[in-house]
Amino acid sequence: MIRTLALSALVATLAITSVSATEDMSKWLRPSEIPQPKNNKLTPERIELGKLLYFDTRLSSSGEVSCATCHHPKRGWTDEKPTAKAVGVDGRVGPRNSPVVLNTAYQNRQFWDGRARTLEQQALGPIEADVEMNMPLDVLLPKLRKIKGYVELFEKAYPGEGITEKTLAKAIASFERTVVSTESPFDKYAKGDKYAISDKAKEGFELFAGKAGCINCHDGFNFTDGSFHNIGLHDGELQGKELGRYLVKMRAAWYGVMKTPTLRDVAKSFPYFHDGSVKTLEEATAICAGGGRFEHNVKNKSLSIVDRHLTKEEIDKVVAFMHTLTGPDMDLTIPTKFPQ
Ligand code: HEC
Ligand code: HEC
Numbered sequence: 268m269i270r271t272l273a274l275s276a277l278v279a280t281l282a283i284t285s286v287s288a289t290e291d292m293s294k295w296l297r298p299s300e301i302p303q304p305k306n307n308k309l310t311p312e313r314i315e316l317g318k319l320l321y322f323d324t325r326l327s328s329s330g331e332v333s334c335a336t337c338h339h340p341k342r343g344w345t346d347e348k349p350t351a352k353a354v355g356v357d358g359r360v361g362p363r364n365s366p367v368v369l370n371t372a373y374q375n376r377q378f379w380d381g382r383a384r385t386l387e388q389q390a391l392g393p394i395e396a397d398v399e400m401n402m403p404l405d406v407l408l409p410k411l412r413k414i415k416g417y418v419e420l421f422e423k424a425y426p427g428e429g430i431t432e433k434t435l436a437k438a439i440a441s442f443e444r445t446v447v448s449t450e451s452p453f454d455k456y457a458k459g460d461k462y463a464i465s466d467k468a469k470e471g472f473e474l475f476a477g478k479a480g481c482i483n484c485h486d487g488f489n490f491t492d493g494s495f496h497n498i499g500l501h502d503g504e505l506q507g508k509e510l511g512r513y514l515v516k517m518r519a520a521w522y523g524v525m526k527t528p529t530l531r532d533v534a535k536s537f538p539y540f541h542d543g544s545v546k547t548l549e550e551a552t553a554i555c556a557g558g559g560r561f562e563h564n565v566k567n568k569s570l571s572i573v574d575r576h577l578t579k580e581e582i583d584k585v586v587a588f589m590h591t592l593t594g595p596d597m598d599l600t601i602p603t604k605f606p607q
Contacts, residue, residue, distance in 0.1 A: 425438075
């Protein structure tokens with residue numbers, strides 16, 4: 268009798284914990300609606316067209332580079348280049364590491380320095396950039412208009428609008444909006460399945476949200492505050508170094524600050540940071556929890572970037588937690604035939 272009572276009390280406590288856990292944890296779950304602008308609502312025709320354009324190497328001057336070259340679905344939507352730099356047309360090297368395209372639909376700013384607001388504004392940049400696809404739009408648009416298959420697909424997706432900068436950007440952005448994270452073990456845990464992640468990962472989550480202070484910036488379902496910070500990767504003067512958001516507008520407070528990246532599927536998207544200078548999550552955590560790479564003389568270093576005195580075991584726990592943010596690859600057929 269006593270045992271049964273104790274057991275049912277235990278069951279009741281567990282039930283209560285998991286209910287309240289689910290309530291508290293809802294902020295970590297992906298919102299059911301994908302944000303989309305009024306003038307470019309998602310339709311199957313737009314998504315399909317955007318997907319073809321995303322994988323079509325004819326959008327580059329060499330005929331060898333597509334968006335997927337640097338943001339490939341099988342490489343965590345980035346390129347995993349050991350050089351840590353974007354290798355575009357003719358092997359030219361761009362100044363920054365390719366970020367993931369995953370969940371960009373939920374971002375208010377695109378690029379490490381946030382210089383584009385929407386995916387539509389972002390999409391044309393890499394096509395024309397000489398270190399990326401090196402394809403002037405006044406060459407590309409007439410080229411696309413000669414491909415009968417594309418003329419038809421654009422007509423279906425954007426009736427009467429033709430093949431223009433606008434419809435090109437809108438179609439690519441539509442496909443990108445469908446690139447969203449899938450259900451990870453952590454999401455199952457957040458929904459109340461307490462066995463979905465290991466004890467080590469649970470402790471890691473507590474550290475992440477507590478002692479390690481990661482949550483100050485990597486917060487919410489996409490594990491980013493959508494804001495910009497200097498995490499002390501470079502020393503004070505930044506001479507010849509990355510100026511970050513300062514390049515967008517020369518505000519002193521924007522010196523060396525970068526956008527907080529998502530941590531969804533982060534285990535798939537090494538190397539890390541805007542300069543791709545770090546290969547492992549352990550090292551990235553040690554930097555973020557250790558006051559940055561440079562302790563002193565860093566202009567604008569975020570006040571949240573201080574030495575949290577994590578032990579090696581604690582760093583491993585935080586990393587174990589970050590691994591639980593990896594979901595299965597999204598359901599996607601990569602096109603092999605392109606419009607002719
Ligand atoms: C040669 C490699 C390369 C190619 C090709 C390329 N990108 Fe990128 N992409 C990058 C790099 C590097 C950045 C970061 C640049 C920066 O922040 O200054 C980036 C940034 C982005 C971002 C912003 C992500 C974020 O979190 O801020 C999106 C979205 C994106 N690219 C989509 C595309 C699309 C769409 C195409 C094809 C039209 C494309 N990229 C082609 C390398 C590439
Ligand atoms: C002050 C805000 C802030 C805090 C606190 C913070 N981060 Fe970050 N994190 C950032 C920013 C900003 C970047 C990108 C910096 C860059 O590349 O210049 C970043 C990058 C990362 C990356 C690399 C992701 C990628 O795709 O390149 C990882 C991993 C990471 N943080 C994990 C953590 C962990 C774990 C903690 C806690 C120990 C933490 N961060 C604390 C803001 C923060």
